[in-house]
Amino acid sequence: MIAFRDLPDDAPELDLCPLLRAAQMTLQYAVEHGGIELTQTKAFKRVFVHWAAEHINWPGMGYEELFRYNKVLNEYEFPPLEMTHFLLTQLKLGRHYKGRFKATKKGAALTAHRGKLFGELVPFFLLSIDHGSxxxxxxxxxxxxxxxxxxxxxxxxxxxxxxxxxxxxxxxxxxxxxxxxxxxxxxxxxxxxxxxxxxxxxxxxxxxxxxxxxxxxxxxxxxxxxxxxxxxxxxxxxxxx
Structure with missing residues (x-):
């Protein structure tokens, strides 16, 4: 049996979760900028992908690593961000509306409650996603x-x-x-x-x-x-x- 414990928002261990950091920063950016612009294929536009590469600082995929062989970066070239985008929409923490990714009411509220955001995000990611895909x-x-x-x-x-x-x-x-x-x-x-x-x-x-x-x-x-x-x-x- 697998059980995930509830964690308080100030638990320092939550700093160790790259996926949580990516989700929280993506939602915060969407709230602060009135959404994130999408391409015609509903991927994040490069301006946000570049911002995310710099600020999320994903282990092994930091800004320098990602741009070592690329002058520009698309969402599919930054797999953790692509997965974060997918998870947020699947969990209805974000949605596509008129060419932009917008945080839902629930998603916006969870930006201030990272313990609860972890509880929404990580069990679903681990246990419900086809990682082979x-x-x-x-x-x-x-x-x-x-x-x-x-x-x-x-x-x-x-x-x-x-x-x-x-x-x-x-x-x-x-x-x-x-x-x-x-x-x-x-x-x-x-x-x-x-x-x-x-x-x-x-x-x-x-x-x-x-x-x-x-x-x-x-x-x-x-x-x-x-x-x-x-x-x-x-x-x-x-x-x-």
Whole structure:
């Protein structure tokens, strides 16, 4: 069973959630500027995409990274913003009206209540979105969020690398040499990356024995504050031991 706890608006752990920051800033911008201009395909116009790239400062996709190979930036070239736009409209926190994205009454109210905004946004993003639809391969890994979250709750309590986490679920270590790296890539895209976007996992990069970069994942303080899971009891037992 997965349960998300209610968090107060001043909980410092909420600062760890990039998706919350992107949603709050997008809604605030829409309120302060009378909406955000849309293209004919109903994407955010470049002027806002450029502003968002600079101010949201998404981990690994900051302004400098995004413009390293681009002179201009479209919404689809900034995937977290594209997802934020989609989530806000799906949750009816924003809507399209006469060529502009406007915050709804509910969306505008939640800009001042980020604990409640997190509660609206992140459970829906994790549990209801087809993460394979925007991943590199368009595939979903075998499994479900109840299993993934409860196992990662234990595995990443003191940190675990990407390969270890994958092997825990599927019983083998994926690698280029074995030709089964794609399964691990799909798992990371649909499970580990969404957890990072939600601020529940963080990673550091290290060099493995083969010289390739490895991601070492650890649960954040937001994970411990926001999630209530069946395996929490196992953590208490481990700590007592």
């Amino acid at each position: 925007y991943s590199r391969f368009g595939e979903q890994p075998a499994g479900n969020w109840d299993t993934w979250l409860n196992v990662i709750n234990v595995e990443a309590d003191h940190g675990a690398n990407e390969k270890q986490i994958f092997k825990t679920f599927y019983g083998y270590e994926a690698s280029f040499a074995e030709g089964n790296w794609r399964e691990a890539a799909v798992f990371s895209s649909c499970v580990l990356y969404p957890l990072e976007w939600s601020g529940l996992l963080d990673h550091i990069e290290t060099k493995g024995a083969d010289g390739l970069t490895e991601r070492h994942y650890v649960k954040t303080d937001l994970w411990r504050s926001a999630l209530s899971l069946e395996t929490d009891g196992m953590l208490s037992a481990i700590q007592r031991h």
